[in-house]
Amino acid sequence: MTNKIKAELIAGKLTEYEQLSKIYDDVIKQARPRLTVEGQGKILLALADEDHLSQRELATRLGMSPQSTSEFVYKLVKYNLVTLTKSPNDRRINLVNLTSAGREEIESAAQEVPPFIRVLSDTELDQLSSLLTKITTAMYTDIDAANSTLGIKLHKLFSSRYLKQFKK
Amino acid sequence: MTNKIKAELIAGKLTEYEQLSKIYDDVIKQARPRLTVEGQGKILLALADEDHLSQRELATRLGMSPQSTSEFVYKLVKYNLVTLTKSPNDRRINLVNLTSAGREEIESAAQEVPPFIRVLSDTELDQLSSLLTKITTAMYTDIDAANSTLGIKLHKLFSSRYLKQFKK
DNA sequence: CAATTTATTCAGGTGCCCTTACTATATATT
DNA sequence: AATATATAGTAAGGGCACCTGAATAAATTG
Structure with a gap:
């Protein structure tokens, strides 16, 4: 499998995850x-x-x-x-x-931990964490390049939100 | 770091990714x-x-x-x-x-491959792929448990869509 | 054939977001 | 001070993704 195909596959899987996630929220969590x-x-x-x-x-x-x-x-x-x-x-x-x-x-x-996370082992959680960090960092960079103020603000917003547990 | 905290962290990162992804589409891609x-x-x-x-x-x-x-x-x-x-x-x-x-x-x-994927190495792409598969599989299972017909239909839909490249 | 079920449409509503005015209030210029 | 201009917010109206309730038309069924 060439790298290009692989990248396309991941792109598809990420999209699939996002779409499923919406449905998941509707069906499983009763998201307020x-x-x-x-x-x-x-x-x-x-x-x-x-x-x-x-x-x-x-x-x-x-x-x-x-x-x-x-x-x-x-x-x-x-x-x-x-x-x-x-x-x-x-x-x-x-x-x-x-x-x-x-x-x-x-x-x-x-943070309500969605049930599907239970299927990941400790090692997998670490892997996923590091991968997601890489991805979001790259996204911030791109967003920043397109609109620097927005990028910074968003970063600040999300980190204060999602990294809250470390501050406690 | 306990496993619970770790899971919460990932949940947060996944949410962050999803939110960023929306913004990313707006800002970077001019999504049709x-x-x-x-x-x-x-x-x-x-x-x-x-x-x-x-x-x-x-x-x-x-x-x-x-x-x-x-x-x-x-x-x-x-x-x-x-x-x-x-x-x-x-x-x-x-x-x-x-x-x-x-x-x-x-x-x-x-499949348009979003630019941010470029930051992942070949190995990382493989890792991510396998992690995403585990997650989506678990999501399908949960959705299925809640509403079996819907789950099956969705699975069919997404696989035909995102796995298209393999059929060619 | 009357009663019920089924496929679709119509009407009207909610939430998220935008654009184009328009109203205060502040600040800068003369 | 008087006028012009910039800034914070509001009003009005529109688009898109959904939804519910009620109508209509074409089956199907007893």
């Missing part, structure tokens, strides 16, 4: 909607990293339009997961603040 | 919308596996509602990627058929 890393979940994620950000700043960090940010923030306000306060320095600015319920929502979303 | 494995793309995928299916059958294989299926099929008709023909045996049935343009769309979507 606000805890995905989209829309409202994205906002919570960014606030978990740093609270009291302006909507503008959230939009920038998350790489989405301020209008969408506004929409999701508004929804989170409705669910009492965040509050809005006007910045005292600049009254144009709406600071977005996590409520205790919001903080709880994030906490409870802490 | 109809070729994703959602909505219209899902329909094309199923038709690539087997042409001339009824909408009902498509809905079942893809695990989505017949109404959604109808919507996406209709869109594909608008784009001239599929046509509809009434079944001669049962005039309630609309058979969905790929047009040559539709077939072309699928062909051209053939």
Whole structure:
């Protein structure tokens, strides 16, 4: 098998994994909607990293339009997961603040280990970890090359989220 | 590091990969919308596996509602990627058929290897391949346990798609 | 043949995201 | 100070992927 074919195979398998993962979440886990890393979940994620950000700043960090940010923030306000306060320095600015319920929502979303991971041995877990790290590092590099600010922000976001356990 | 922590770490990394992957597609590849494995793309995928299916059958294989299926099929008709023909045996049935343009769309979507894969050595590709296979196999098992028909259909779909290169 | 099942469509809704205005508020320029 | 311009956010409307509930039309079945 040539390397090119092999790479294509992996690309396919990665895609398969991603697609399956969505279905898996639907079928197996009863994933709570606000805890995905989209829309409202994205906002919570960014606030978990740093609270009291302006909507503008959230939009920038998350790489989405301020209008969408506004929409999701508004929804989170409705669910009492965040509050809005006007910045005292600049009254144009709406600071977005996590409520205790919001903080709880994030906490409870802490790493749930999907059942399928059980099939990997300790050694395999190590291998996978190192491979994933290589891949994501390369992805960050590419994203960074295309849009340096976004790349950095995302990296920060994800590491604060997914490496949390080491900080404890 | 205990095995539990390790598993959590991997779970996090997998999530990170999935999230990054979305962003990566947006930022790096200028992914053609109809070729994703959602909505219209899902329909094309199923038709690539087997042409001339009824909408009902498509809905079942893809695990989505017949109404959604109808919507996406209709869109594909608008784009001239599929046509509809009434079944001669049962005039309630609309058979969905790929047009040559539709077939072309699928062909051209053939495995594009994302640039980040370049960072893996040959050995690492092999490792990753075997790990992913273990994971997806476990996922199929779990999905199957929850909903056996869906699991089987999906497996068929994905293998015909991603293992295509071996058949050639 | 009437009753029921089946395949599809219609209507309407949710969530995520975008673009194009438009409104405050701040800051810079004259 | 007065005006111009930049900035934070809102409003309105649209697209895409789904979903549910209710209609319709064509089987199938008793």
